[in-house]
Amino acid sequence: MGSSIESDELYDRLGDAVTTCGELLGGTTVDRWEVFAKNSLTRETEISGGRIRRTIQVEENGIGIRVYDQGRAGFAAVSGLDAGAARFAVESGRAGAVHGPDPMPPARLLGTSDVARGPELPPRGWAQHVASELEMALSAMSDNVLRLGRAMIQEGRYAWTLHTGDGWSARHDRTVASMVVEVQVGDRPGTWREWVHVADPAAIDAEAVASRIGNRALLTRHNVATDRGLHDLLLHPEVSAQLVAALSPLFIATDVGQDRLPGLLDRNGLLAAYALTITDDRSDPSAPVVSPCDGEGLPARRTLLLEEGAPRHRVASYADAHRFDELPRGGAVRLSYRDRPVSGLVNLRVLTEDGMAAGELLAASDRALYLLRPLAPVVCDLAADSYSLIASGVWLEHQRVRGWHPVVELRGGLGTLLRRIDAVGSDLCWFETPRGFVGAPSLLIRRQPVMG
Amino acid sequence: MVRHLTRQAVVVRRDGWRQVTGPPLVRLEDGADRGTALVAARDQPLLGDWIRAFLEPPPSRTWDPPAGFKCPVVFANGTSGPLLHELVGHMVEGDLVADGRSPLAGLAGANLTEARLTVTDDPGRFDLPGAFSCDDEGVPANPVVVLREGRLCGWLCDRETAELGDTLAGRGRRPDWRYPPTPRLSNLVVAAGDADPDTLEAGLTHGLVVTRLAGATVDPVSTRTVLRVERGFELRNGRRRRTLAAFELTGSVTEILAAIHPAVGNDPTPDWRLGWCVKDGLPLPTGSEAPTLLVRRLEVL
Numbered sequence: 001m002g003s004s005i006e007s008d009e010l011y012d013r014l015g016d017a018v019t020t021c022g023e024l025l026g027g028t029t030v031d032r033w034e035v036f037a038k039n040s041l042t043r044e045t046e047i048s049g050g051r052i053r054r055t056i057q058v059e060e061n062g063i064g065i066r067v068y069d070q071g072r073a074g075f076a077a078v079s080g081l082d083a084g085a086a087r088f089a090v091e092s093g094r095a096g097a098v099h100g101p102d103p104m105p106p107a108r109l110l111g112t113s114d115v116a117r118g119p120e121l122p123p124r125g126w127a128q129h130v131a132s133e134l135e136m137a138l139s140a141m142s143d144n145v146l147r148l149g150r151a152m153i154q155e156g157r158y159a160w161t162l163h164t165g166d167g168w169s170a171r172h173d174r175t176v177a178s179m180v181v182e183v184q185v186g187d188r189p190g191t192w193r194e195w196v197h198v199a200d201p202a203a204i205d206a207e208a209v210a211s212r213i214g215n216r217a218l219l220t221r222h223n224v225a226t227d228r229g230l231h232d233l234l235l236h237p238e239v240s241a242q243l244v245a246a247l248s249p250l251f252i253a254t255d256v257g258q259d260r261l262p263g264l265l266d267r268n269g270l271l272a273a274y275a276l277t278i279t280d281d282r283s284d285p286s287a288p289v290v291s292p293c294d295g296e297g298l299p300a301r302r303t304l305l306l307e308e309g310a311p312r313h314r315v316a317s318y319a320d321a322h323r324f325d326e327l328p329r330g331g332a333v334r335l336s337y338r339d340r341p342v343s344g345l346v347n348l349r350v351l352t353e354d355g356m357a358a359g360e361l362l363a364a365s366d367r368a369l370y371l372l373r374p375l376a377p378v379v380c381d382l383a384a385d386s387y388s389l390i391a392s393g394v395w396l397e398h399q400r401v402r403g404w405h406p407v408v409e410l411r412g413g414l415g416t417l418l419r420r421i422d423a424v425g426s427d428l429c430w431f432e433t434p435r436g437f438v439g440a441p442s443l444l445i446r447r448q449p450v451m452g
Numbered sequence: 453m454v455r456h457l458t459r460q461a462v463v464v465r466r467d468g469w470r471q472v473t474g475p476p477l478v479r480l481e482d483g484a485d486r487g488t489a490l491v492a493a494r495d496q497p498l499l500g501d502w503i504r505a506f507l508e509p510p511p512s513r514t515w516d517p518p519a520g521f522k523c524p525v526v527f528a529n530g531t532s533g534p535l536l537h538e539l540v541g542h543m544v545e546g547d548l549v550a551d552g553r554s555p556l557a558g559l560a561g562a563n564l565t566e567a568r569l570t571v572t573d574d575p576g577r578f579d580l581p582g583a584f585s586c587d588d589e590g591v592p593a594n595p596v597v598v599l600r601e602g603r604l605c606g607w608l609c610d611r612e613t614a615e616l617g618d619t620l621a622g623r624g625r626r627p628d629w630r631y632p633p634t635p636r637l638s639n640l641v642v643a644a645g646d647a648d649p650d651t652l653e654a655g656l657t658h659g660l661v662v663t664r665l666a667g668a669t670v671d672p673v674s675t676r677t678v679l680r681v682e683r684g685f686e687l688r689n690g691r692r693r694r695t696l697a698a699f700e701l702t703g704s705v706t707e708i709l710a711a712i713h714p715a716v717g718n719d720p721t722p723d724w725r726l727g728w729c730v731k732d733g734l735p736l737p738t739g740s741e742a743p744t745l746l747v748r749r750l751e752v753l
Contacts, residue, residue, distance in 0.1 A: 048551075058630045149551070190673040191553050220673055228519065375671045375678055390678055390700060390753065392671065406674035407702045409519060409753040451519030451753060 010039055010159055011171065013081050017063055018163040020086035025067070025165065030094065032068040033165040034104050034296070037061075037081060038337040040158040045127035048150040050135070052128055062337035065093040066104055072097035077338040104296065105318035107166040109328060111299030112292060119175050120157070122201045127153035130179070130204060137210035138183060145221070146214050149182040149191055155201070160337075162297055172291050177201045178432075181209075185217050192217040197430040197437075199286045212429070216372050219394045225403020227395060232368040233410070233445040234361060237429040239371045239378075239391055240440035244278065244348060245433035246380040246387070247418075251280065251305040252343050253316035253324040253331070260382035261311060264415050270309040272418035277351040278306040280315055280331070287347035288430055288437040295334030295341035303329050305348075309419070317343045347430075349439035355426030361444050364423060368396045369450055375407060377434055380414050387414040409451045420446045455479040456494070457737075461629075463590035470590040475578045477727070477737055480506060491727025491737060496579050502724040514697035515686055517660060521752040524659040524713075525701060526652050526687070526744060530721035531665045533740025535747075537640050538668045538677050539705050540564075540571055541738075542731065544598045544606065546613025546623070546635035555675045555705050556604060563602050567712040567745070568645070571599035573608055573623070575638035580739025581727040582638035589624035589633050595641075596622070610635045627734045636731060642742035645716025649744035652715060654690035656746075661685045661692060662701075664725055676704050678753065682725070700753040708747055717744030 014037045021035040039061045046054040063085055064077040074097030078089040135148040159173035177198035182191045194213050198204055216236065235243065250261050250271070264271055281302040282291050292300055296318055304312045315331025316324060320343045333344035356364070371393040379388045389410040395402040425442030457479060461472040475493040480503060482489070490506045492499050517523075527535055540556075548554040556564070575584045575593040586592045589611050598606040607617055610624030610633050624633030653661055664683035671678070679701040685692040703711070722741040729738040 054632065056630075056632055060630070185673075188673075189552075189555060190671075190675050192673055373673075376667070376669050376680070388700075392674060407671065407676050407678060407753065409700060 014161045017081040024090045030067045030069045034066045035163050036064040038160040042156040045153045047131040063089045064337040065089045067093045068102040073100045075340045103319035110168050110297040133206035137206045141214050145186050147184045149184050152180040154178045222404040230447045231450050232365040233448050234368050234370040235443040237440045239374050240443045241431040241438040242374040242378040245435040245438045246378040248435045253314045253320050253326045272309040273421040274308045275421050275424045280345045282346045289346045294330035295332040298330035352426050352428045352441045355424045361425050362399050370394050385414050412449050422446050453481045470586050473585045475583050511695040515694035516697045517752045525747050525750045526661040528744045529663045530723040531662045532745040533723040533742035534665050534726045541637040541640045546609035550613050550616050564709045565602045565712045567714050568601040570643040572597050572641045573637050574641045577639045580639040581737035582739040587624045588626040591622040594622050639739040644718050644720045644743050647715035649717040649719050652746045656687050659687040678702050701750045702753050703750050711748045713746035719743050
């Protein structure tokens, strides 16, 4: 099955919804308007012991509308795509409008509407097949030490259309997939849990996924060893991703009073070491969120946020860009039809073009703490220039594992940490964090204080 | 920012339908830090006091307890509620028990702690955020005693895991209509003991007292818990001395339970700081009320 609604019929329904809204708005005093209609279909299949335990399929439709009516700006969202939903959205958007500037970008800034269609959802049975392949691959790569507990395979397809009263329109659809894998490690109690982004469901490589999970999970079999003091750190991409996510407020436009970035820069104007370059890019086909334009219709582009350690640009919605004196670069995020577009990051990514292979990174330090997985979100106090990172890791000596450190904490100066990044790996992986999707590689950081 | 949260739901089953109601909630967010919030039932009589405490600026002069420092820790002001939410509440949820992910699986009837703690999951407490009239599978709200005088005696189950464990359902909860019900706790209520909380602090030569927690997690790999302490004091010879900076405490689930001192405070206090619980990425309102407890040994991270 591809979708519960065939694509053409789906686009017809989305198109009908925005047409109805447009007709209703045409007979009013509204100066400018924008209608966003979206359909999403998600399917989660839980598999354990080779059997499907549960399948959850959810379909959701809705309309989000922004109006600017005689100096008043309004937003409303309504579930459903029928004429009643369209009427209610228009009425609610106008009724809830308040005095303020027009938040919508002018038509001249909007991007293309020439968009290719995404593929259909994988066929039924794909999830079970993937779990079965993964189970065999985990077992084979670990001499039966790793056992697949549960796999939750998540597949989704969404389609949206965005129309403005100026006659501009865009539409887009896309298929996405990911999985949550839970693995038992030998006889040790506890479960290893990992989220894996699947960029192309048709080309998934179960052995590569098993290798990615197993290489880390097996390290927790070593005897416990603890240490403290100043040590080199090797951050697994998942830990790096949490760190980069914690920095994300620095890359979103804000007013001068709330801006923490100047206080974190060194005398050369650097936030981090030369090795670190960070972008936000919704045009990257390998990233979890891809679209032709941002949540308001500005063309998708790569925004350089940090270049060789130096801050460059910040993302902003059109209204925030105007408010905070930034150039509008297409930084509006609209997670659902229920949400108005706001300034935000979509695919925050560390560039790895010059990254070192994992083996070279391991060889770069005789003695290091390799942080395997975060145990809590990394906390950065941007005002106080400090960070706290709680993770589990292993101690490495001459590239050999000395022992597993189940809970370890690092605390210190945030700027110092970022400026001691010595090397970036080439092993970029995507992760879902509380602040959105982050693509990060391994990072080698010199001499940081390790506690307990 | 202040958000008002209300939820209306109906569960329709072959044998009839039931309306699901919960207390209207209020969520107060600190504009400067989106990670900091207060969640409480709107009709909670102490809400005004809690808002004042929430808006207090952090102390300016603080002491950082050294990493690796192992000491007794007093959990005051209801902070033992979130502690037991992690150590006991989640660990008796039917799905974790059924597939062996809980360190308490297989310990039914065992004495987990020498403290004569009686811990009840009570969705009928409408002054706490986790209350409901019936769960999201239409089972009327019923309190479940999970720990009676320190002995493990109950599980929190939805209909599916109740069948597996031959126990009562009533904890099938959904974050919203898009998700199926899974076993989740509601309001964890710890019965009062008879110890004056001041005596728990007075008996310590050197230790810490926690007055506000910012969060708590259990690592599924190591089954160790990490408690994020937001406010507290150093104890010297039974008296509160220096104010603590934010820090973390850690220990394994079963070790912390075993280290709870037999004397239980006589001051059950609702916690206001953590009215929201996230499991497998899915948030739900939960609450707790607990007296002051002393854990004889915890490690500062």
